[in-house]
Amino acid sequence: MTSAATKNRVDRRAELVLGALASTVLLLIAGMIVFVMLKAWPSFAHNGLTWFGPGGNVDQELTDIFNSPAEPSHYIYTLHAWPLVYATALITLSAVAIGLVVAVLSAMFIVEFAPTALRRVLEPVVRLLAAVPSVVYGLIGILVIVPFVAKTFISESTKNSVAYVVQLDGTSILVGVLILTVMITPIMIAIVVDALRAVPNSWGEGALALGINRWRALWTIGVRAARPAIVAAAVLATARALGEAIMLSMVTGSVGFTPNPLDGLTFFIEPARPLAATIVDNSEGLSVVPFGQTLYAMAAVLLVASAFLSFSGWYIRRLLRVRGVTSVGTTAPGPA
Amino acid sequence: MSTPATQVPVEPLPLPAERRDDAPAWGIFDRIGVVLAWVAGITLCLIAAAIVIYMLFRGLQYVNLHLIVTHPEVGLDQSKTGGFLDPIIGTVILTVLGTAIALPIGVAIAVWLSEYGRPRGLARAVESGVEIVAGTPSIVLAIFGLLLFSQGIFGFLSFTAEGNAVFGRSFFTAGAMMSLIALPLVVGSTREALHAIPDHVREASYALGKDRASTIRRVLIPGSRSGIATGASLGMGRIAGDTAIVVILLGATLTLQGVGGVPGLSTLKGTGSTLTTYVYNNSPSGEGGAPEKAYAAAFVLLMIVILLNFAVDLIARRRKAQWRA
Numbered sequence: 001m002t003s004a005a006t007k008n009r010v011d012r013r014a015e016l017v018l019g020a021l022a023s024t025v026l027l028l029i030a031g032m033i034v035f036v037m038l039k040a041w042p043s044f045a046h047n048g049l050t051w052f053g054p055g056g057n058v059d060q061e062l063t064d065i066f067n068s069p070a071e072p073s074h075y076i077y078t079l080h081a082w083p084l085v086y087a088t089a090l091i092t093l094s095a096v097a098i099g100l101v102v103a104v105l106s107a108m109f110i111v112e113f114a115p116t117a118l119r120r121v122l123e124p125v126v127r128l129l130a131a132v133p134s135v136v137y138g139l140i141g142i143l144v145i146v147p148f149v150a151k152t153f154i155s156e157s158t159k160n161s162v163a164y165v166v167q168l169d170g171t172s173i174l175v176g177v178l179i180l181t182v183m184i185t186p187i188m189i190a191i192v193v194d195a196l197r198a199v200p201n202s203w204g205e206g207a208l209a210l211g212i213n214r215w216r217a218l219w220t221i222g223v224r225a226a227r228p229a230i231v232a233a234a235v236l237a238t239a240r241a242l243g244e245a246i247m248l249s250m251v252t253g254s255v256g257f258t259p260n261p262l263d264g265l266t267f268f269i270e271p272a273r274p275l276a277a278t279i280v281d282n283s284e285g286l287s288v289v290p291f292g293q294t295l296y297a298m299a300a301v302l303l304v305a306s307a308f309l310s311f312s313g314w315y316i317r318r319l320l321r322v323r324g325v326t327s328v329g330t331t332a333p334g335p336a
Numbered sequence: 337m338s339t340p341a342t343q344v345p346v347e348p349l350p351l352p353a354e355r356r357d358d359a360p361a362w363g364i365f366d367r368i369g370v371v372l373a374w375v376a377g378i379t380l381c382l383i384a385a386a387i388v389i390y391m392l393f394r395g396l397q398y399v400n401l402h403l404i405v406t407h408p409e410v411g412l413d414q415s416k417t418g419g420f421l422d423p424i425i426g427t428v429i430l431t432v433l434g435t436a437i438a439l440p441i442g443v444a445i446a447v448w449l450s451e452y453g454r455p456r457g458l459a460r461a462v463e464s465g466v467e468i469v470a471g472t473p474s475i476v477l478a479i480f481g482l483l484l485f486s487q488g489i490f491g492f493l494s495f496t497a498e499g500n501a502v503f504g505r506s507f508f509t510a511g512a513m514m515s516l517i518a519l520p521l522v523v524g525s526t527r528e529a530l531h532a533i534p535d536h537v538r539e540a541s542y543a544l545g546k547d548r549a550s551t552i553r554r555v556l557i558p559g560s561r562s563g564i565a566t567g568a569s570l571g572m573g574r575i576a577g578d579t580a581i582v583v584i585l586l587g588a589t590l591t592l593q594g595v596g597g598v599p600g601l602s603t604l605k606g607t608g609s610t611l612t613t614y615v616y617n618n619s620p621s622g623e624g625g626a627p628e629k630a631y632a633a634a635f636v637l638l639m640i641v642i643l644l645n646f647a648v649d650l651i652a653r654r655r656k657a658q659w660r661a
Contacts, residue, residue, distance in 0.1 A: 010547065010549055011547040013549075015454075019448055019452065022445040022462045023458065025465040026462060028465075028469070035480060035483050102379075105372050109377035110377065113374065113377075118377065118381075122380065122381065126380065128384055129384050131573050131577070131644070132577075132638065133578075133637055134579065135577070135612045135616050135634070136387075136615070138616070138619070140387065142621060143630075236470070239471035239472075243472070243475055245473070245580045246579040246616060254621070276473055280579075283479075283583055296483070302473050306471045306473060310471045314464060
């Protein structure tokens, strides 16, 4: 009896220790939100909602904040970060939208249409593309693709047409979106492929037996059943795109400029700079108090956005789960 | 349905002449869809091939042994700035450190979630917590880490300046934040592996009089070893490839700058750089000097990542046979 009691106590203790360790994750997240928010508060408090609004030259404002006087009462906080927020949203959403279409098509190809030999090649290819470090993508972007864009798409006349607001040198949202799409698509493919494979074979076979073709069967049965996983994939990819700093700071030109859709085709080759890239580019300035607080405010925006994404992804998955494949491993992020 | 299966001469339903009755109809949109799927698949292969071949070409062009074994030096003349030994060491230290922290914590979380998971609410919260960590941009983790480790109580982890200002940048602090990048991957694949262990294995262990804790220690963790290894290798790949945390939390100094006198410990308390920041700083967006060296370092980095990827493949292949017998 005593030995059973001891054993029970050991077991209970193991459970408590493991549970406590697991709960530190929650502590960490709470700590992160509190710390970053506290540090960011002065910047938000000073600007209010105009923080997110347009107005003025954002790079000039950042320089002013960086050079603000040393006495705390004279700190400058004025910032209208619209160009940065706009660039983040524009680049992230375009890359995810393009990537999602490509990812679903490729996943269908891998699961249903690819010949066995090609499938054997494709699976490691997807994993490889997901694993290439962003700085390598950035390097190829700035040394190969940016010069190509500059040579092919930028003539003297296009340059002159926007010369009064911004200089065109090939670093552009076009290159940024292109490379970002290549970076995030493999993540989505891996998840969607897993989900399509998890759909019970009999469902698709039932559809085929009713006489519809393979594409229809996969599209109406497989893809529909995999919707929760597709949402999970999109959420994960959006989070990755939102936080991509290094590659974007290398290829999008690092100018706090708002690309204007009214410029026609020139719009695509105009530079921009998202929030994450702004933080990396200016990380030397973190020790200057008001400037550091401004950068933390940008981090807070990213943090809230990514937490919001996680939640909405979880919620949408819950809504879709009723009719979908439930056992899809959406907790394993990245190419697993 | 329309296949005449019996000999009874029943006239089939009148069908359009061009439609064969043994194949389903392929509408124009279905055909376009299949073509697009092929295009997407082939394009992926082409992009991957282009990246690998291009990097291989540049790598073979610029990498030589001299670059890999010499320390980098500051200089304007590119022939005198040395190689990238220090960044390679930095990458190795940081990867090992980050994985060493992430592995026990990640396995513990996975085991608790799938074997205990009580109270339910807490388990669900931890689950979404791990998801949030996975979704947090590494740049945010980096500057949160800087804020956290600049607090006085963490002074022992990094350089402390005059007047007790804690620098907050060191291999220790960067490694701690890097572990958060690897953590969700370790948790995910460990859970998957635990999930794959059939329940009768657990029941057999209980039947032998083992309690849950020792079942976990002696049966479940050894049984999910390959899943844990997969998670660790995936995490190592992510750590080796991350730049933002290195730029902000490791200082990205060109050489390893030790702090304090104790050998080994001083390096870990000091700053340094990794291959990723070396590439970044040598590219046109950094100081811009030396694309050749950036290419060479990027090639070495890519090789490391591909090797880790290969390891994942091998482990996954071995795992498949495990529970089938």
